[in-house]
Amino acid sequence: MRYLVLLSLALIGTSSGLKAADPPKLPKELAIVPNDALAAFSLDVATLGEHPAFRGMRESLAKSAVNSEMARVLGLKFEDVARFTTVLLSPNDPESKRFEPEVILLVTARKPLDKGRIVKSLRLYGSDEVKELEAKHKPGEKRPEPRGKADAPYYFGIGETVIAFADDRTVVFWKTEGRRQNFTSLPNPLTLLKSGAETGPLTEGIVLAATHPCAGAANMVAIKRARQNDPFPDDLLPLFRADKFFGHATLGKDAAEFTVQAEFAGKQWAAEGEEAAKKLRDLATLMMKEDVARSIKRSGPTTTEAQLQLFLLDVIEKVAIKPVDNSVVLTGRFDLGSKTQAMLTALPGATTESALQTKSMNNLKQLTLAYHNYSDATSFGVSNVVDKDGKSLLSWRVHLLPYLEQQQLYSQFKLDEPWDSENNKKLIEKMPAVYAMPGVKTKDAGMTFYQGFVGKKDQITRPLFLEGENRGIKFPVAITDGTVNTIFCVEAQNPVVWTKPEDLPFDPDGKLPKLGQHLKPDCFQAALLDGSVRSLSTKLPEATLKAYITINGGEVIDEN
Structure with a gap:
């Protein structure tokens, strides 16, 4: 329950109700995001990295072990990354009692990727190579090392991961949890990203992502269908009767602002959704206060964990909620001053530790x-x-x-x-x-x-x-x-x-x-x-x- 509430607030806290009147031309990594997926979220790392408030965080990332490992594997450092995009697709097992969507991550670089280096360093098997191996492989027999050829349509990696290249700057990772037994029959993840519809529940969020540092959208109709065996809590259900969430966050010189819009089929449902959103904010506030108290008792108030929780608590408490026609709009703001910058600078180290x-x-x-x-x-x-x-x-x-x-x-x-x-x-x-x-x-x-x-x-x-x-x-x-x-x-x-x-x-x-x-x-x-x-x-x-x-x-x- 705790993580459902915080995840829900995090989702809607990165969105905005402002629709783009003249949709910009989408970059390839956004153009392939299906408009009818469960959800999508995009982070413009390049824009964030250039903002003064994130300078210390960028320098900390540059010195981190994670950055060194990414450079070793992908030939990329964080400063070379342009965008991270996450897409959630319908769960592979519709009969499951748990909501476990497929997760696809797109990493877009500022410069062309060294495809051969990635295939070799990740020890990837080409899709044709895997099918050939599986036909000859005997149980218990050690598999030969991959050939390392960078000319396959898509690739299979360790840890049940399927990998493809959308273009010369974007690599796609699909973590296929628990499906090793059908590994060779898994499709190219690029085919999963194709959508027949020109517009859909995610369109506004995808368009906003092209012009804002972070944006996202959720297809609530599809999520509710996928979660039929794992329903939302009764007291929060009215909020999740929305047809979709979408929005963005913006960066100013000294502060960041975010807005979210939840669209409903009618004003009555929107009014009920407004009350549920307020309950969600209050519940998240209570839970965050409990987390803060535990962190301070365990390690004191000056740790990065405690400072991050205090920062989030301040943001959550100040979220404003109001109805607009058939929608509920949530808005918020957080300071990017010296205290926040210090916390952001320390965050990469704490995240690595976590x-x-x-x-x-x-x-x-x-x-x-x-x-x-x-x-x-x-x-x-x-x-x-x-x-x-x-x-x-x-x-x-x-x-x-x-x-x-x-x-x-x-x-x-x-x-x-x-x-x-x-x-x-x-x-x-x-x-x-x-x-x-x-x-x-x-x-x-x-x-x-x-x-x-x-x-x-x-x-x-x-x-x-x-x-x-x-x-x-x-x-x-x-x-x-x-x-x-x-x-x-x-x-x-x-x-x-x-x-x-x-x-x-x-x-x-x-x-x-x-x-x-x-x-x-x-x-x-x-x-x-x-x-x-x-x-x-x-x-x-x-x-x-x-x-x-x-x-x-x-x-x-x-x-x-």
Whole structure:
């Protein structure tokens, strides 16, 4: 609910009710946006980058790791990007109970793209090449490297991404979540962007994007149809009875202004939509105040996160809402003075930090899912590989490989030999990416920060792992504290060899080992056995952290 409200306000906060009387000629990257898609949003990066208020932010981006990576992969720096355009299309599974639209991102450069470099650096398979490979490829067999030819109609990349070039300056990315099984049958994303209609619900927003730094539109009729299994909240429903949203934001010397127009079929629906819009503004204000209070309590009022939330709170509180004929118009303004500029300058670093945290969170979720799949197959939780005398040979991380789509790597291990045997030590450098902490370099290859807690043999109040245990616990019945209160693994402060049966020692009466603080001061992320990942403070009382670690301690967890 929280994210629905904030997303809704963000959408309408970038729009305007002013229609262009004489539509300008659209650049290619906007001309191919279908007028009947679910939604589209465009950001004129070139115009924003030239504004004095964004100078500090531009310089911060230029120094960021993200900028370096983009330059390596695309041959482009942020200063070379002209426009980002996002298009949402109807979900690929209309029967799904969740609203999951297709997302297509268009990146337009100021200069011609080096197509060959992009194809090579992203290790892209040409569409014809993929179909040829799939016809010959056997399950479990390693695929050959892509030929790297830059003459295919479109391309397939890692991570279920389909890529095409709209022209010499625009590259199109289509993230096809969960459709690997039909990968070779997926069409060229450029065909998805074709629309038979000359005008449609998105026309005003697309036209405005040609002449404004940011603009967007939403086709509410199509969105409501796509969301029929995932309806809007009742108290906000009148606002989303609009046929469409569209608009833009403008930049002045010292301030930016935005306007949004929601068009309805009649004045009565518009009046009801006005009241719902006010409820949405008030609810978003309340939620943002709660977020601000949490951020300040956790890290103080001067962090970039807290400053951004305070900035958004001020903008949301001052949004004006009024009816105009069959529409509801929302307007707002925000200052671009020195305080805002300082926050914008710090934002790229904070965003990079947040992205790394999200990546690490996803890694932890994948590991927890693998743990569950392992237990489904065996009825037991995963444990280290041990010999007949109870000596640990290999880490539980090795046992999870088949459940992380790494069966081929798993088959290369000799499970009756220790991690540093002649055969097994050669596999250390082949550590899967899911075990690597994003943004953190280690001295040697094959080192991981993702570790569980291990207790001494025959320990009664115990963590998930015990020394010399030749079989994991009966899962989930042995987790008497509840999976929602029990840690599976965490971001440790010091790395270990991923194949080595080494984790964080746990003594219920002793001191805790050092944890995390790689991606955020005084914090570490923990994967709980219910599948969730939580960011925990290293300053929590030891009793609280120990309660999270034990599977059968019977403690009541209190984070205050």
